[in-house]
Amino acid sequence: MPTWTALSQADGRDAAEDLAEACDDLTPEPVGSGVFEIEDGSDRWEVGVYFTDPPDEIALALLAAAHGAQPFAVSRLPEVDWVAHVRRELSPVVAGRFFVHGSHDAQRIPEGAEALCIEAAMAFGTGHHDTTKGCLLAFDRLLDAGEVPHRVADIGCGTAVLAMAAARTIHGVVVASDIDPVAVETAQANVLANGLDGRVECVLAEGFHHPMLDGAAPYDLVFANILKQPLIDIAPDMARHLAPGGRAILSGILIAQADEVAAAYAASGMGVERRDDIGEWSTLVVRRG
Template sequence: MATWTALTTLPGREPAEALGTAMEDMTPAPTGIGVFEMEDGSGLWEVGGYFDGRPDAAALALLAAAFGARPFAVSELPETDWVAKVRRELAPVQAGRFYLYGSHDADTVPEGVEPLLVEAAMAFGTGHHGTTLGCLRAFDRLVARGEPPGPVADLGCGTAVLAMAAARVWPGVPVFASDIDPVAVEVAEANVAANGLADHVRVLEAAGLGHPELQSAPPFRLVFANILKGPLIELAPAASAAIAPGGWAILSGLLAEQSDEVAQAWEATGLIVDRADEIAGWMTLCLRKT
């Protein structure tokens, strides 16, 4: 069965979410709706729906006009085995000592690496994106410098690859992985179990540090936050307070032009930028608490 998509953009989170909610009442009803902030610094939000049949063009036009959105772009998608496609196109990734691979590439794992099995799924963080890759490389450098281990929090964990990396090289320390998205939490739990780390990584559904276990766990030696500019700025005071003196924050999800603003927000809470690295237009910041 063919799938149809209808996509539009508009400024502002509240009108975008309201438009997404209004789309639920369409006939035919969409099988899925997504509302995302675009990562190009434009301030626009993308709203999209998936349909099993051609969506009602008149209804889409009325919704776009009512919420101040651009006209919907409607497209028919070919039938595709997306998991097979992702598996073909996502080759293994090496980031320092860490080697990320899918089960279909299990025979490619070289000796002398820390292997992390990450299956293709509906969560962010396979290691191919510049943000996840940058975080892994930053953590690898800390380990190589002999940074002493301590409790770790991976906030907005997606696939939990960063939490798993910490659990792999810092065995025995408490490691927490949290995400606001319940789908990501399920994916993270599956990946943690597949890597034999279920007893070492605690996966939680939470926004930021908004979970009792996270609030009682600090001080953290390391906090990962690979999310977006806005949430990173909002998170700075609470996360900084949860980091032990001399501890670290590794931040990403940032376009290069957004990094100064995020760095200033975190430096205002008592951390200093130790290093900033850019990969394909995406920045990773490594900060230390003084």
């Protein structure tokens, strides 16, 4: 089935979301839309609208102008089996003891590895992003140092890769949360597919705002692989939910943003214990005093 994309940019999340919502009333009707932060510190957001019939480019231009956004760039995507393409192109990720793979690579699991299967068809990432790898490596180093947490949460869990990595290596139940109900459904499906039912509890929540997250605190370790501003926003809550001496592994942070995030956590009583940069991204391990 052919697909057309229409891409624009707007200043600020609210403006981008308003434009995406307005596009829902177009004829032909789009099959989906989304807004994504352009992670360069500019507070500009990309608006993506997707069609299975050629869109009305005049109507798109009028909507962009009415919302103060850039003109839409419309293009037709080639018909590609993206799942098959991803399976061909993505090799397994090795991060210390952890081996993240698709089912097509199940025969390649090294002996003794903690294997996590994430299908290429799943939304919210396959575990190949440098931020996920940075978090897994940071966790692996803690385990190697004998720092095995007992109570763990994964805030903004996506596919639940990090929560499942914890469940593979600790005793107890890991709480994984996300603000997107589709992400929570995806996480639950992955937990079941990896034989971790009952070891990871997936909940719909913003930050720590859920009775299960509150009830399981204080945590020895919290993963938060999200974005700079949400990380800064939850810093005070992070401090309240960490046990004394507890750690948080933070990512979704561009290298240029790392100092700002570190400062926000320092202001809430959590110092940076370690920082690692992979590609364009930073991973911070912070510890509550």
